[in-house]
Every structure is written in structure tokens, then in C-alpha cells.
Amino acid sequence: MLLDIKNLYRRFGGLQAVSDVSFSVRPGMIKAVIGPNGAGKTTLFNLITGTLPPSSGVIHFKGQPIHGLAPYRIARQGVARTYQNIKLYPGMTALENVMVGRHCRSRAGFLSGMLSLLWTRKEEKAIREKCLELLGLLDIADLAEVEATSLAFGQQRAVELARALAMEPELLLLDEPAAGLNIYETAEVARLITKINAQGITVLLVEHDMSLVMDISHEIVVLSFGEKIAEGTPSEIQHNKEVIRIYLGEDDAED
Amino acid sequence: MTLELFSQYLLAGITYGIIYAIVGIGFNIIYNTTGIINFAQGEFVMLGGMISISLYQWLPLPLAIGAAVILVMLIGALVEILFIRWLDRPSVLRMIIITIGISILIREAALHVWGEGVRSLPYFVGNEITTVPVLGARVSPQVLWVIGVCTVMVLGLSLFFKYTLQGKKMQACASNRVAATLCGISTKNMVTLSFMLSAGIGALAGCVMSPITYTQYDVGTGLAIKGFTVAILGGLGSSMAAVAAGLLLGIIESFSVSVVPLAFQDAISISLLLAILFLRPHGLFGNKDAADLKEF
Amino acid sequence: MKRHLPLILLILAVIVVQLLTRWTDTAFYLTPLTMTGYYSLVIVGLCLLMGYAGQISLGHAGFFAIGGYLSAMLTTKDLMPLKETLLLGLCDKLGLLVQGQDMLGVASLQMQPWAACGFAILATIIVAYAIGIPVLKLKGHYLAMATLGFGIIVYRLALAFPLFGEADGISGVPGFPLLPGLAVSGDFNSRVSNYYLAWGMVALVMWLLVNLIHSRVGRALRAIHGAEGATNAMGVDTARYKLNTFVISAVLASIAGIFLTHYNGGIGPSEAGIMKSVRYVAIVAIGGMANLWGALVMGAVLNIMSLRGMFGSYDDAVFGGILIVIMLFAPQGLLGISLSATFKRIFRRGE
Numbered sequence: 001m002l003l004d005i006k007n008l009y010r011r012f013g014g015l016q017a018v019s020d021v022s023f024s025v026r027p028g029m030i031k032a033v034i035g036p037n038g039a040g041k042t043t044l045f046n047l048i049t050g051t052l053p054p055s056s057g058v059i060h061f062k063g064q065p066i067h068g069l070a071p072y073r074i075a076r077q078g079v080a081r082t083y084q085n086i087k088l089y090p091g092m093t094a095l096e097n098v099m100v101g102r103h104c105r106s107r108a109g110f111l112s113g114m115l116s117l118l119w120t121r122k123e124e125k126a127i128r129e130k131c132l133e134l135l136g137l138l139d140i141a142d143l144a145e146v147e148a149t150s151l152a153f154g155q156q157r158a159v160e161l162a163r164a165l166a167m168e169p170e171l172l173l174l175d176e177p178a179a180g181l182n183i184y185e186t187a188e189v190a191r192l193i194t195k196i197n198a199q200g201i202t203v204l205l206v207e208h209d210m211s212l213v214m215d216i217s218h219e220i221v222v223l224s225f226g227e228k229i230a231e232g233t234p235s236e237i238q239h240n241k242e243v244i245r246i247y248l249g250e251d252d253a254e255d
Numbered sequence: 256m257t258l259e260l261f262s263q264y265l266l267a268g269i270t271y272g273i274i275y276a277i278v279g280i281g282f283n284i285i286y287n288t289t290g291i292i293n294f295a296q297g298e299f300v301m302l303g304g305m306i307s308i309s310l311y312q313w314l315p316l317p318l319a320i321g322a323a324v325i326l327v328m329l330i331g332a333l334v335e336i337l338f339i340r341w342l343d344r345p346s347v348l349r350m351i352i353i354t355i356g357i358s359i360l361i362r363e364a365a366l367h368v369w370g371e372g373v374r375s376l377p378y379f380v381g382n383e384i385t386t387v388p389v390l391g392a393r394v395s396p397q398v399l400w401v402i403g404v405c406t407v408m409v410l411g412l413s414l415f416f417k418y419t420l421q422g423k424k425m426q427a428c429a430s431n432r433v434a435a436t437l438c439g440i441s442t443k444n445m446v447t448l449s450f451m452l453s454a455g456i457g458a459l460a461g462c463v464m465s466p467i468t469y470t471q472y473d474v475g476t477g478l479a480i481k482g483f484t485v486a487i488l489g490g491l492g493s494s495m496a497a498v499a500a501g502l503l504l505g506i507i508e509s510f511s512v513s514v515v516p517l518a519f520q521d522a523i524s525i526s527l528l529l530a531i532l533f534l535r536p537h538g539l540f541g542n543k544d545a546a547d548l549k550e551f
Numbered sequence: 552m553k554r555h556l557p558l559i560l561l562i563l564a565v566i567v568v569q570l571l572t573r574w575t576d577t578a579f580y581l582t583p584l585t586m587t588g589y590y591s592l593v594i595v596g597l598c599l600l601m602g603y604a605g606q607i608s609l610g611h612a613g614f615f616a617i618g619g620y621l622s623a624m625l626t627t628k629d630l631m632p633l634k635e636t637l638l639l640g641l642c643d644k645l646g647l648l649v650q651g652q653d654m655l656g657v658a659s660l661q662m663q664p665w666a667a668c669g670f671a672i673l674a675t676i677i678v679a680y681a682i683g684i685p686v687l688k689l690k691g692h693y694l695a696m697a698t699l700g701f702g703i704i705v706y707r708l709a710l711a712f713p714l715f716g717e718a719d720g721i722s723g724v725p726g727f728p729l730l731p732g733l734a735v736s737g738d739f740n741s742r743v744s745n746y747y748l749a750w751g752m753v754a755l756v757m758w759l760l761v762n763l764i765h766s767r768v769g770r771a772l773r774a775i776h777g778a779e780g781a782t783n784a785m786g787v788d789t790a791r792y793k794l795n796t797f798v799i800s801a802v803l804a805s806i807a808g809i810f811l812t813h814y815n816g817g818i819g820p821s822e823a824g825i826m827k828s829v830r831y832v833a834i835v836a837i838g839g840m841a842n843l844w845g846a847l848v849m850g851a852v853l854n855i856m857s858l859r860g861m862f863g864s865y866d867d868a869v870f871g872g873i874l875i876v877i878m879l880f881a882p883q884g885l886l887g888i889s890l891s892a893t894f895k896r897i898f899r900r901g902e
Contacts, residue, residue, distance in 0.1 A: 051780060051783075051784065070788075071783040072789065075783075075784055075785060075786035076786045080784075087778045087781035088777075088778070089773065089774045089776075089781075089782075091773065091776075091841070096770060097774075099770055100770055100771060100785050100787070101785055103770075103785050103787050104786030104787075108766055108768065109768060110799070112766075113767060113768040113769065114759040114762050114763045115759070115762065116762040116766070123767070124766065124767065167785065292692040338875065338879065342879070345882075347690075347691040347692065348607055349882055351607065352832065352833075352836055353874075353875055353878045353879065355609075355832075356833075356871045356872070356874035356878065357871075357875065359826070359870065360871045360872060360875065362867075363865065363867050363868035367864070476703075480696070480700065480703065518707065518710065519711055521703065521704075521707050522704050522708065525703055529686075529701070532693055533685040533686075533697075536689065
């Protein structure tokens with residue numbers, strides 16, 4: 001198992017945001033986490049990446065416990081993420097944003113950076129080339145020198161994805177990669193995720209767009225009010241009575 | 256320590272403590288409506304003292320104090336209108352720097368108007384050698400004035416926030432600015448009002464404390480640091496807790512004099528501030544989860 | 552090499568200014584210029600911390616004072632009463648102490664300037680780490696107040712200890728012989744060499760810092776400024792990066808304090824005061840926060856004007872006023888508005 005989550009809990013004051021959630025992710029698969037608003041999906045991501053410490057429970061990555069570690073340590077082990085509300089660095093170009101993603105794959109420190117040693121300049125050049133290549137892969141190479149936060153929404157998503165890929169992660173967490181995109185862009189995102197997955201990167205995604213989830217994921221976990229209510233292949237989930245009741249029922253109520 | 260000495264320290268601590276509390280409440284009033292820590296808070300206290308001393312040359316004492324308080328409130332309003340009002344969602348760093356700039360300008364203006372000299376109002380009752388017995392200690396009646404006036408201010412403020420429409424509007428702004436705007440409250444005017452209010456209470460405290468602590472152009476910074484300590488100690492935004500925190504700080508400071516030299520007194524209260532910031536940034540009485548949600 | 556063009560301009564400007572003072576017989580300008588050079592070290596260090604790592608410090612005069620006061624105290628005050636302490640005994644064995652005589656011919660004991668300098672920097676590093684670890688966990692107002700508090704404590708301690716001269720500060724600090732023939736001192740004959748020494752240090756530090764901000768570390772620092780959480784999730788140990796930057800800027804302030812104290816032959820408590828810290832912040836803000844060259848240029852201009860007494864008794868008021876005006880109307884800094892607009896115009900024309 002690449003990622004193994006057991007009996008995970010997270011409380012905010014009186015609110016049980018994640019409650020007794022257990023599931024695992026096999027290497028090489030695309031797994032989706034779905035659930036109505038407030039089901040605890042983003043909290044789950046924050047727990048996996050270390051942004052929040054769990055109240056209790058364990059998370060193993062490649063057999064090593066990672067719960068309670070600082071986010072940067074988890075990132076260095078090979079877990080990358082994107083954000084639901086995009087978090088790019090203002091005042092930096094798209095390329096520079098992606099280059100930050102190379103941080104954990106390079107090693108120039110304060111001293112060598114100050115002295116601008118030969119090897120650090122070589123490393124810097126390699127970082128730049130690798131990141132340009134990634135921008136090319138996502139068809140935004142022409143935007144490399146544009147300030148990232150001034151880009152269109154979909155382009156910002158792409159930059160964020162490139163930044164995550166620059167980390168060469170083993171596990172990629174995508175938090176609603178298709179939110180705010182139209183159907184063409186969503187189809188493009190689906191194609192991209194499959195392509196990334198084909199390169200051997202395991203993907204765990206949170207998504208509202210059911211067609212996207214059903215199309216590309218191998219397995220699905222369903223959360224509701226912080227609890228796991230179902231897990232299985234897309235077709236199993238589509239026919240799960242509990243899921244239909246909670247999910248569609250909620251949808252009807254919302255409409 | 257004799258009972259008399261103990262009472263002496265205790266009363267001195269309460270006197271200073273309640274003044275710190277007033278400054279701390281001033282921080283809280285502005286913080287609640289704007290999310291800004293007004294680094295110029297201590298300057299209002301200094302201005303209250305200085306202006307009333309100057310006015311006392313022509314006016315009887317109560318009138319001089321009243322006029323000084325009103326003038327400082329106007330200065331508070333002016334500061335808000337000139338420097339704060341028209342900024343559109345400024346960053347915290349920007350606001351810190353602007354209010355520091357304001358405090359420097361006020362202090363330097365005071366230096367040029369009143370000079371470096373130490374000034375003071377006369378004792379409200381009696382003179383510097385008049386004493387009254389309290390708890391076995393002999394204290395100046397001015398101490399009772401300070402404690403009395405500040406207590407009345409604290410009570411008045413809590414009544415104001417609880418029972419008057421303006422006070423409730425300010426509370427509404429504090430808890431949710433957008434919602435308050437939607438209810439037809441002019442949040443901008445509430446911000447001006449909050450500056451006037453905290454300038455006013457600061458100025459009044461500056462007047463009553465002047466006979467015992469004296470007033471100099473640069474007393475503001477020290478008071479601001481102490482007031483901020485108190486505001487943090489009580490949990491930022493919570494005015495009544497600031498009173499308890501203020502008294503606590505005043506008493507700690509006052510008793511510390513019996514242990515360490517006077518020169519280290521400020522260092523002690525600032526070390527206390529640092530310790531609180533490091534260990535319990537949400538305050539002694541505050542709630543951590545709630546504090547985490549606030550923007551600093 | 553494009554990024555080193557301003558550095559070359561700086562070096563040329565330093566030389567031209569010196570030649571100008573020589574031709575126009577205005578060598579007295581070299582003293583405020585030298586002092587400005589040392590203050591510039593504090594300013595560019597603070598600029599790295601505020602503009603790039605995004606952490607405000609209202610206590611940098613404290614680090615300046617730690618450097619200045621420690622080196623002054625160790626090289627000037629009689630250490631004889633402390634001779635029996637373990638630390639000084641060790642220093643004596645290592646040959647770091649010198650015997651001297653005071654004015655009355657009584658034997659006294661001082662530390663070698665190099666050793667004193669080393670101690671002062673070491674003390675700064677220790678204090679900066681000790682303060683930085685808890686302080687940098689704070690944000691916004693809390694960080695500002697905590698650093699301000701630190702600055703006030705240093706100021707109060709300088710005033711409280713007789714060893715630091717209380718309100719008078721320390722005077723009669725000897726020169727600091729760096730190399731044979733080159734000493735940091737206010738000696739009339741070494742004005743030119745001291746001028747070049749100060750500005751040579753500025754040029755060296757600028758080279759280091761410009762390299763740093765263009766490196767992997769600099770990029771991570773700017774990212775921290777933009778979105779700290781998302782930077783941590785990229786594998787950047789944000790706490791350590793902020794701390795290292797804090798310590799670097801503290802050491803730069805301390806070095807400035809050490810050198811300026813030897814140059815002036817003394818240091819007073821006003822160097823540790825809050826107004827000094829605020830002034831450094833003001834200059835960084837005027838220069839445009841994330842703009843090392845802007846901070847350097849504005850710092851040089853304002854410090855020279857201030858040291859030449861152009862603001863008279865309104866010195867602090869001028870800095871306060873500038874601070875407000877800049878933050879109200881041009882939060883990107885004075886150079887920020889004009890330069891970036893100009894660049895954009897040039898770019899558009901080029902397209």
C-alpha cells in the first residue's frame with residue numbers, strides 16, 4: 001500500500017470533521033474521495049499533508065508513519081498537493097512558482113546561494129529547464145514569464161499542477177481540480193490526470209464533478225459528515241443504495 | 256513585608272494597573288471594529304495630560320480636563336479620517352507601519368509644542384503631601400481619584416456596549432462587519448467612533464494620572480507596550496478581561512520593585528509580554544480555537 | 552551577469568564620490584558617508600527579512616546595539632575585576648586579552664578587538680536564535696510587538712548596567728586594526744581608507760544578498776512571503792528559513808554596530824532606541840520592501856541628510872512623516888512606483 005489511513009479522527013471544537021475514516025491507496029491507481037459539501041474531504045487532505053494534525057488515528061505512507069509530521073517533511077517523502085482555492089505565490093512568475101516545487105529535489109542552501117557557487121548555478125539552470133519542460137507538458141510554456149496570479153483561472157490551475165508535478169511526487173493529491181472549469185476544460189483535466197497517472201504517479205483526488213470521477217478513477221471513497229459510508233469501484237458506488245440516498249437526496253434537497 | 260508596605264505596593268499596583276487596563280481597552284475597542292492594533296494608543300494618554308495641563312492655565316480644572324478630553328477625541332477622529340478611513344483593506348504590515356508613523360508624528364509634535372520637560376496637573380484634592388489612610392497604608396487622595404475615575408469609565412463602557420444603540424452597533428461591527436453593513440450600520444462611522452472613544456478614555460486616564468505619574472512627551476510608547484501586554488494577556492478583543500489583566504500586570508510590576516532594581520521594571524513587564532506571546536498568544540482567559548480563526 | 556550591473560554602478564559611484572570630495576575639498580563629507588555605509592548594512596539585512604521573507608522586525612536596533620555595546624565594553628572597560636571568571640581565564644590563556652593602563656597609570660585589562668568582535672557576533676547569533684525561534688512563530692501585530700519588546704529590553708539593559716555606561720554610553724573605544732595599515736577608527740588620516748572599507752563591505756554584502764535572492768533559497772523566501780502554508784507543503788522548512796534569514800539580518804546589524812562603534816570611538820543608548828529600529832523599517836519601506844537596491848539608495852540618501860543635520864530637530868518627525876506618506880500613497884515604495892511604471896512603459900514600446 002502506498003497510503004494507508006486507519007481510524008482517522010479530527011475534531012474542531014464540538015465539530016467532528018473527520019470521524020473514524022480508514023482506507024488505503026494502492027500504488028499506480030487513481031482514487032477519488034467524494035461527498036457532499038462539509039463531508040470533511042478537504043480536512044482529510046489537510047490531515048494527509050500535515051497541514052492539520054489528526055486528533056487521533058494513523059496515516060502510513062510507503063509503510064512509514066507520517067501523521068503528525070510537519071507538511072514539509074511529508075512533502076519531501078513524495079506527497080504533493082494542489083488546493084481547492086488556488087494558492088500561487090503573488091509577485092512571482094508562473095515559471096518561478098513552478099520552480100518552488102523543485103525545492104525538495106534540489107539542495108543549494110543559504111551559504112552556497114550567497115556565494116553563487118558553480119554547482120549551484122548549474123543546479124539552478126537544471127531546475128529552470130525541468131520546470132519549463134513541465135509548463136510545456138501542460139501547454140502553458142508561453143506563460144512562463146507572466147505573473148502567475150494575473151493568469152486566467154484555468155491557467156492558474158495548470159500552474160499549480162505543474163508546481164506539484166515539479167516535486168516528482170509518488171502521490172499526488174488534487175483538491176477539486178475541475179472546480180470552476182467548463183466541460184471542455186474538465187475533459188482536458190481528465191485527460192491530464194490520466195496522463196499523469198500513466199507516468200506512474202498515484203493520484204488521490206477530491207472532486208464534485210461526478211462524470212469526471214466516474215470516468216477516470218479506479219476506486220472511490222464516499223464521505224458524509226466526516227464518516228466513510230462506502231468504498232469501491234465506480235460501478236459499485238453508482239449502485240450503492242446508501243450513497244444514492246445520501247448523495248442524490250442531498251442534491252435534491254439543495255436544488 | 257509589613258502589612259502597611261504590602262498595602263502600599265498593592266495600591267500602587269492597582270493604580271498603574273487600572274491605567275494599563277484603560278489603554279488595553281482602548282486597543283480592544285479599535286481592534287474590534289477594524290482589526291487594527293493602533294500603535295499610537297499611548298499617545299492619546301500623553302495628549303490628554305499635556306493638553307489639560309496647558310488649558311489649566313486659563314480654565315478651571317474640571318473644564319480644562321473636559322476640554323482636553325474632547326480635543327483628544329477630535330484628534331482621534333482626525334487620525335482615523337486622515338489616515339485610516341479611505342484605505343481599502345490595507346495589509347496588517349501596512350497598518351502597523353502607518354500607526355507607528357502616527358505615534359511618531361504625535362510624539363514629535365508634542366516635543367515641539369511642550370518641550371522635553373516633565374509636567375503635571377495639580378492634585379485634584381490637597382497637595383503632594385496630603386494622604387489618606389487606606390488598608391493600613393497612607394496614600395495620596397489622587398490615587399483614589401485614578402482608581403475611581405477609571406472604574407467609572409470601565410463600568411460606563413460596559414453599560415454603553417450593552418444598552419445603547421451606538422454601543423450595540425459597534426459590537427455588531429466587531430462580530431461581523433459585512434453583516435453589520437447589510438443591516439444598514441455605517442461601519443466607517445463606527446470606526447471613527449471607536450477611535451474617538453478610545454482616544455477619549457485614554458485622554459481622561461492621562462489627565463487623572465498626571466499629578467502622580469507626571470506627563471512627558473515620550474510616555475506614550477511605554478504605555479502602549481503595557482496596554483498591549485494587557486490586551487493580549489486578557490485575550491485580544493475582550494475588554495473586561497483586559498481589566499483583570501491590567502490589574503495583574505500593575506500589581507506584578509509594583510511588587511517586582513521590592514525584588515529587582517527599578518531600572519529593570521520595564522524589562523520585566525516586557526518579558527512578561529514576550530512570555531505570553533510565546534506561550535499563550537490567545538490570552539490567559541481567551542479561547543485558543545477562537546483565536547486561531549482571527550486574522551492578525 | 553545582468554543582475555550584477557547595479558553592483559558595478561555602486562562601486563563606480565563609491566569611487567566617484569570619493570574623488571569628488573577630493574577635488575572639491577569637501578573631505579568632511581567622508582565621515583557621514585562612512586557612517587551611512589555601516590547603517591546601510593543594517594538596512595539591507597532588514598530588507599532581506601522584511602521584503603523577502605516577509606517578517607517585520609521592530610527591534611533591529613537591538614542587534615546593532617548588542618554588537619556595538621559588547622565590542623565597546625570588551626575593548627574599553629577594565630575587565631580586571633572579572634579576570635577570575637572561567638570565560639576570561641580561558642581568553643587569557645588563548646592570548647585574547649591585552650594589558651593596558653588607564654589614565655591614572657593603574658593596570659587594566661581589555662580584550663583584543665578581533666576577539667571582542669568575535670564574541671559580539673557570537674552573542675548576536677545566540678540571542679537571535681533564542682529570540683527568533685519563538686518570535687517567528689508569531690504573525691502580524693504579535694510579531695511586531697514582540698520584536699518591539701525585544702528592542703526595548705535591550706535599550707533598558709543598556710541604560711541599567713554601569714558596565715554599559717548607563718545614560719552616557721561607552722566612549723573612548725579604541726580603533727579596530729583589521730589588517731596591517733588598515734584600522735577601523737575615526738582617525739583623521741584614515742578617513743579615506745575607512746570610507747572604502749565601509750562601502751567595500753556594503754558592496755560585498757550586496758553581492759551576497761543579491762545572489763541569495765536569486766537562488767533557490769531566495770525563491771523559497773519570496774514564496775513564504777506569498778503563501779507560507781503552500782510553501783511548507785512544497786517541502787520548504789519554512790520555520791528554519793525564516794529563522795536563518797532573521798539571524799543573517801541580525802548578524803549584519805551587529806557587524807554594523809561593531810564597526811560603527813570602533814569608527815565613532817563610542818556608542819550611546821540612543822543607538823538601541825526604538826526610534827532607530829523604526830527608522831530602519833521606514834527606510835526599507837521607502838525603498839519598496841522587496842527591493843534591496845531601493846532600500847540601499849533611499850537609506851544612503853536619507854541617512855546622509857540626517858547625519859548632515861538637514862532635518863534639524865525634526866529628524867524623527869521627518870522619518871515618521873515619510874513612513875506614513877509612503878505607506879498611504881505608495882506601499883510599493885518610492886522607487887517602486889516610478890521605476891516599475893517606467894519599466895512597463897519601456898517594455899510596451901519594445902513589443
